[in-house]
Amino acid sequence: METIDWKNLPFGYLKTDYNVRCYYRNQQWGELEVSDSEYMNIHIAATCLHYGQEAFEGLKVFMGVDGKIRVFRIEENARRMRSSAYGVMMQEVPEEIFTAACIRAVQLNKRFIPPYGTGASLYIRPLLIGTGAQVGVKPAKEYCLLVFTTPVGPYFKEGFKPVAVQIARDYDRAAPLGTGQYKVGGNYAASLRAGERAHCEGFSTVLFLDAKEKKFIDEAGPANFFGIKGDTYVTPLSASILPSITNKSLMTLAEEMGMKVERRHVYIEELGEFEEVGACGTAAVISPIGKIVDRDSGQTFEYCREGKAGPKSTMLYNRIRAIQYGEEADKYGWTTIID
Ligand SMILES: Cc1ncc(COP(=O)(O)O)c(C=O)c1O
Structure with missing residues (x-):
């Protein structure tokens, strides 16, 4: 067996032994199938190839301090995948099939x-695609759920260190009444140009504004945005952002820590009033934001002046990590132990 440098894993693809597939044909889901191939045969007129009938999920598995394997909030991912399927008219995957495929x-x-202590985890990537052939713009009659896994290190290579992000007004990730709330490939395709340009200009990601008015913060690339003002955790309420499971968990923990939680419009001008800001998602949990630069006006907002994350972001990050690694009691029942 090849040796893996667990401590220096990128957030990338590494081949594992097997993936799991389940097909929807003749109006029913079949049995789970196991494959050792990294490829799949697909019809040349499959709707996922032509009309974007595709949705995916991302969740993580952790080796705990007690040697137990925990997956974080899998039922939330199952639910969100159903919502994404609904969003682009795909067959919804029953939650028990989604969960069984991931666990398998x-x-x-x-x-x-x-191993515990490396900071790395096993990422699960469930994917749902329309496999049935259509030439007219119509939903497919056949679908495939595929689940693969890959071990990953932290998403942002800086780790739990402040990153710089860029506000860009010349690209939108999702339209106000479009598919932004679903985890579908088209949203990511729409974000690639702005994201790559931000990288080239020295930023780790783009902070997208609401597409209609360009007044409010939407989300930070593949992560939700939050700001902390005194004892208040503020996060955007928008129909065009992905409902982040990490953000949902952070809101619960913030309330438990005695903070007030506000989900509402966050005006760009308000960025100057936050003491801490961050991006949150499965990949990084929290990426503290040290600097936000408005690409058009050059206006710059700075946080984390000592070069490290603020105290409240750090506390929230530590709490969620402790639950994921089984170091702290899971009083909300967020983790499922896999035998
Ligand atoms: C666009 C977008 N927003 C937010 C998130 C964060 O969601 P979650 O916390 O469920 O991973 C993700 C994915 O990770 C994402 O792709």
């Missing part, structure tokens, strides 16, 4: 779960 994929690739 983890069990078959146990040897790729990074």
Whole structure:
């Protein structure tokens, strides 16, 4: 067996042993199938190739301090995948099939779960695609759920260190009444140009504004945005952002820590009033934001002046990590133990 440098894993693809597939044909879901191939045969007129009938999820599995394997909030991902399927008219995957496929994929690739203490985890990537052929713009009649896993290090290579992000007005990730609330490939395709340009200009990601008015913060590339003002955790309320499971968890923990939680429009001008700001998502949990630069006006907002994350972001980050690694009691029942 190849040796894996667990401590220096990128957030990238590494081949594991097996993936799990489940097909919807003749109006019913079949049995789970296990494959050791990284490829799939697909009809040349499949709707996922032509009309974007595609949705995916991302969740993580952790090796706990007690040697137990935990997956974080899997039922939330199952629910969100159903919502995404609804959003682009795909067959919804029953939550028990989604969960069983993910768990089976983890069990078959146990040897790729990074050891406790490395900061790495096993990422699960469920994918739902329209496989049935259509030439007219219509939903497919056949679908495939595929689940693969890959061990990953932290998403932002800086780790839990402040990153710089860029506000860009010349690109939108999602339209106000479009598909921004669903985890569908088209949203990511729409964000690639702005994201790559931000990287080239020295930023880790783009802070997208609401597409209609360009007045409010929407989200930070593949992560939700939050700001902390005194004892208040503020996060954008918008129909065009992905409902982040990490953000939902942070809101619960913030309230538990005695903070007030506000989900509402966050005006650009308000950026100057926050003491801490961050991007949150499965990949990084929290990426503290040290600097926000408005690409058009050059206006700059700075945080984390000592070069490290603020105290409240740090506390929230530590709490969620402790639950994921089984270091702290899981009083909300967020984790599922996999045998
Ligand atoms: C666009 C977008 N926003 C937010 C998030 C964060 O969501 P979650 O916390 O469920 O990973 C993600 C994915 O991770 C994303 O792709």
